[in-house]
Amino acid sequence: MSTEVIIAGLYVFALAAFLGYQVISRVPPLLHTPLMSATNAISGISLVGSLVTAGAHYNTVSTWLGFIAVTASTINVVGGFMITDRMLRMFKRQPAAKTDKKDSTEEQERA
Amino acid sequence: MGLLIELTYLAASILFILGLKGLSHPETARRGMIYAEVGMFLAIVGTLVHKEIVSYEWIVAGLIIGSIIGGAISIWVPMTAMPQRTALSHAFGALAASLVGVSEYYLHGADVGTFKMTALSLEVLLGGITVTGSLMAFIKLQDWIRGTPITYRGQNIFNMALLAATVVMFGYLIYDPSAHSLFYAMAGLAFVFGVLLVLPIGAADMPVVMSLMNSYAGLAAAATGFAISNNVLIIAGTLDGFSGFILSILMCRAMNRSITNVLFGAFGAEVEASTAGALGSMREVKAEDVAVQLAYASQVIFVPGYGMATAQAQHAVRELANILEARGVTVKYAIHPVAGRMPGHMNVLLAEANVPYSSLYDLEQINAEFPATDVAVVIGANDVVNPDARDNPKSPIAGMPILEVDKARWVVVLKRGKGKGFAGIENPLFFKPNCGMLYGDAKASLIKLADAVQHA
Numbered sequence: 001m002s003t004e005v006i007i008a009g010l011y012v013f014a015l016a017a018f019l020g021y022q023v024i025s026r027v028p029p030l031l032h033t034p035l036m037s038a039t040n041a042i043s044g045i046s047l048v049g050s051l052v053t054a055g056a057h058y059n060t061v062s063t064w065l066g067f068i069a070v071t072a073s074t075i076n077v078v079g080g081f082m083i084t085d086r087m088l089r090m091f092k093r094q095p096a097a098k099t100d101k102k103d104s105t106e107e108q109e110r111a
Numbered sequence: 112m113g114l115l116i117e118l119t120y121l122a123a124s125i126l127f128i129l130g131l132k133g134l135s136h137p138e139t140a141r142r143g144m145i146y147a148e149v150g151m152f153l154a155i156v157g158t159l160v161h162k163e164i165v166s167y168e169w170i171v172a173g174l175i176i177g178s179i180i181g182g183a184i185s186i187w188v189p190m191t192a193m194p195q196r197t198a199l200s201h202a203f204g205a206l207a208a209s210l211v212g213v214s215e216y217y218l219h220g221a222d223v224g225t226f227k228m229t230a231l232s233l234e235v236l237l238g239g240i241t242v243t244g245s246l247m248a249f250i251k252l253q254d255w256i257r258g259t260p261i262t263y264r265g266q267n268i269f270n271m272a273l274l275a276a277t278v279v280m281f282g283y284l285i286y287d288p289s290a291h292s293l294f295y296a297m298a299g300l301a302f303v304f305g306v307l308l309v310l311p312i313g314a315a316d317m318p319v320v321m322s323l324m325n326s327y328a329g330l331a332a333a334a335t336g337f338a339i340s341n342n343v344l345i346i347a348g349t350l351d352g353f354s355g356f357i358l359s360i361l362m363c364r365a366m367n368r369s370i371t372n373v374l375f376g377a378f379g380a381e382v383e384a385s386t387a388g389a390l391g392s393m394r395e396v397k398a399e400d401v402a403v404q405l406a407y408a409s410q411v412i413f414v415p416g417y418g419m420a421t422a423q424a425q426h427a428v429r430e431l432a433n434i435l436e437a438r439g440v441t442v443k444y445a446i447h448p449v450a451g452r453m454p455g456h457m458n459v460l461l462a463e464a465n466v467p468y469s470s471l472y473d474l475e476q477i478n479a480e481f482p483a484t485d486v487a488v489v490i491g492a493n494d495v496v497n498p499d500a501r502d503n504p505k506s507p508i509a510g511m512p513i514l515e516v517d518k519a520r521w522v523v524v525l526k527r528g529k530g531k532g533f534a535g536i537e538n539p540l541f542f543k544p545n546c547g548m549l550y551g552d553a554k555a556s557l558i559k560l561a562d563a564v565q566h567a
Contacts, residue, residue, distance in 0.1 A: 006226050009337050009345060016346040019128060020353035026135040029361075029448055029473055032455030033193060035134055035354060036325055040200050042127050042147055043332040043351035048120075048158040049211045049339050054173060055164035058218050065214040067169040073207040074177020075184070076200050081148050083185035083196065088144065090462040091137040093469050 034087045041080025047073035119157030120343035126150030127347055131354075137468055154343055190463045191420045194321060194452040195252045201324040202245035208331040209238030213298060215338055221289030227338055228288040232281050232297065234334035239301025240308065241327040247309035248320050252452055258314030267375050270307050273300065308374065315417075315494065317452040318362045319373045326355025358454050365448035365474070367500075367510035393529070396547030398556060401486075401523050402563030405431075408485035410441040412477065414514055415457045416450045418491010418527065418553055427557035428490065429464035434564050444470055445477040445487075445514050447495035478515050487519035491526070491553050497538045507536055522546040525553045 027035045050073055054066030126146045133143015164170070188196045212234035216223070223231065251258050280297040284290055312320055329351025336344030363370055405411055413428055432442045444466060450457045458471055472480075481487060489496055496516045499506040516522050517540050524541060526548060540546055549556050 005340055009340065009342070012342050012345045013333065013337075013349055016349035017353055020131075020350040021357065023128060023131050023135075024350070024354045024357050027131075028135070029446070029455060030458045030468055030471060031134050031137060031140060032358060033197075033453060033459045034140065034455070035131075036197055036321070036358065036454065037193075037200070038131065038134060038144060038147065039325065039329065039351040039354040040197070040204060042130070042151070042347045043204055043329045044207075045123070045127075045151065045154060045344055045347040046204065046207050046211065046332045046335050048154055049335050049341060049344060050173075050207055051155070051158050051170055052161055052163055052339075053211055053214050054169045055161075055166055057165050058214075061217055062214045063169055065210045065217075067173050069207040069210040069214075070170055070173030071177040071180075072203040072210075074174050075181035076204050076207070077151055077181070078178045079181025079185040079196075080200060081144060081151070082182060083188070083193075084144055085141060086185060087190075087193075087459055087462070088137070088140045090459070090465075091140070091468050092462070092465070093137070094467050 030091070031088075034084050037080050037084045037087070041077055041084060044073045044076035044080060047077055113162075116157045116161060117342075119153045120341070123150035123154035123157075124343050124346045126153070127350065131350060189423075190425075190460055191423055193459060194317060194456060195249055197321060197453055198245045198249040198252060198324070201321075201328045202242050202249070204328040205238040205241030205245065205324075205331050208328070208335045209235050209242065209298070209301075211335055212238060212338060213295075216294055220291060223288050225285055225288075228285050230334050230337035232284050232294070234331050234338055235294075235298045236277065236281065236301045237327045237331040237334065239298055240305040241324050241331060243302045243305030244309045244320070244327075245305075245324045247306050248317060248324065251309070251314055252317060260311045260313045262311050266307075266311060270304070270375075273304055273307065277301065277304065312374065314452065315449075316366075316373050318449050318454055318456075319359055319366075319370070321453045322355050322358035322362055323370070323374075324355070326352050326359060329353070329355055362449055362454060365512060366508070367512065391542045393541045393548050394546070396523065396549055398549060398559040399563050401547065401549060402560050402567050404486050404521055404523075405435060405440070405488075405560065406438060406564045406567035408435075408440050410443070410480075410484045411435055412443045412445050412480065412484050412487045412516075412519065414445045414447075414450075414487060414489045414492050414496060414516055415461065416447075416490065416492025416495060417452060417456075418493075418525070420451060420456065420460060420491075422491060422527075422553035424490060424554040424557055425460040425464040425466075427554045427561070428461070429466055431557050431561040431564065432466070434561050438564075442470065443472055443477065443480070445472055445474070445516075447474055447492070447514050450492055450495055474512055474514060481515050481518040484519040485521060487516040487522045489516055489522065489524045490557070493526075493538055494536065496540055497536065498540050498543075499536070499538070502539075516540065517543055517545070520545065523549055525549050525551075525556050527552065 050066050050069035054070045127150050130143040130147025133139040212231050216231050277300045280293055329348050333345050333348025435442050446457045496514050498517045500508045500511040500513045
């Protein structure tokens with residue numbers, strides 16, 4: 001790995017950390033649970049690493065490890081985004097109007 | 112082709128940041144998540160055309176199985192079990208990161224340079240700790256083992272020694288990446304350390320553990336990014352890592368404790384006599400009497416705690432609040448940052464019960480309102496309303512910011528039994544003259560109250 005690649009990576013890390021701090025500090029406590037599931041879904045991007053490992057046919061061990069990794073990170077990506085949306089749908093400013101009521105009984109049935 | 116993949120990654124990174132930015136307000140949050148989803152989709156499609164990928168059968172199998180499991184969990188998990196689901200997802204994320212790390216090392220072994228070796232080792236270390244640590248947290252949250260800290264003599268020394276051994280291995284591997292067995296031994300130790308780290312941590316400290324595991328899982332993903340030179344992984348992992356880190360700090364601040372104290376303090380293991388002298392007696396009240404006070408109050412504040420989640424009482428709270436509001440009573444909800452088992456837990460439960468978020472108040476916003484409140488209703492919360500934290504410097508929770516319900520004109524505590532709170536600390540609130548205890552299952556009590564208010 002060349003020095004330039006390493007330095008570029010460290011730049012990306014430092015700037016992402018700074019930006020992340022700024023953006024996430026603004027998330028109100030109200031949304032901390034959805035924040036956790038959202039960041040979890042986003043970091044499921046490690047899926048892209050697993051995809052290469054699972055599909056590149058380096059050898060059997062790698063393929064298997066890759067396959068398990070693809071499954072695990074897909075669970076996080078799909079599940080994480082779905083549950084974040086399920087939670088965010090429930091947050092309403094005003095007491096529920098008629099149309100919202102239906103939405104919420106649906107939620108209760110699911111739960 | 113390589114450029115195209117990199118461009119999808121760049122787009123994904125930007126969309127992820129926009130997505131998190133959307134979470135700064137409930138109105139923009141869902142749109143933000145759509146940005147993030149589009150970003151994820153682009154990155155995955157971009158990767159699938161990667162030149163090194165020659166066969167798709169394992170990929171497709173993994174994607175399908177993962178989608179089914181992930182989708183099923185997210186549709187059917189009850190909101191009260193959100194902490195457990197989150198703990199599991201930290202374990203899955205970390206598992207993926209550590210497996211990619213092991214596979215990379217297995218492939219390239221001794222040929223990796225110093226920098227890549229550092230990244231791989233960090234990835235496997237953080238990943239391993241998070242996998243087993245989160246699973247332990249899951250087991251504790253699910254009540255498969257008791258939630259109290261599990262301690263033994265020399266625990267901290269043993270854990271420290273183990274950690275030191277792992278660090279030494281880490282250092283040696285960077286010096287000599289060809290030490291294969293050492294790498295796998297280090298990975299194994301990381302898994303063991305995860306279990307040992309969470310064993311002594313009590314259930315009430317879970318919000319901190321959840322946040323820390325969130326952070327580690329993200330950092331493991333970022334380390335993966337360094338190991339395979341992938342910027343979008345570095346960015347997404349770092350965002351996740353810092354999000355968890357910020358939440359850990361907020362949670363610790365809300366308990367006035369340091370992270371070290373949470374991790375190694377085994378809080379709640381021993382019962383201490385915190386308040387000197389007799390506290391007097393607790394006064395048990397009847398639902399009918401409480402109902403009258405609620406019915407003729409002008410402002411009522413509900414203070415939910417983990418007890419509300421275990422009793423699944425969020426809908427019953429909302430029912431009671433509806434009836435009160437129909438009578439012209441102002442109803443507010445006071446949410447302590449560490450109420451429940453994960454950050455934001457109570458907010459989600461109340462939102463599920465259709466409570467508008469404009470009625471949910473943080474600690475700083477609501478404390479000034481208690482003196483002007485007729486009735487504060489504490490539902491399965493204990494330590495977060497313990498006035499000892501404010502008044503008694505000798506208390507184990509001294510200095511922890513609390514919801515000052517004792518300043519309300521009248522306090523009703525809904526509690527399962529006469530036992531102490533989780534931390535085993537006596538709560539002087541229960542003995543105050545303006546406090547009444549309503550024993551029983553929180554949900555049943557609330558339904559009884561709602562019924563009685565209607566007849567008041």
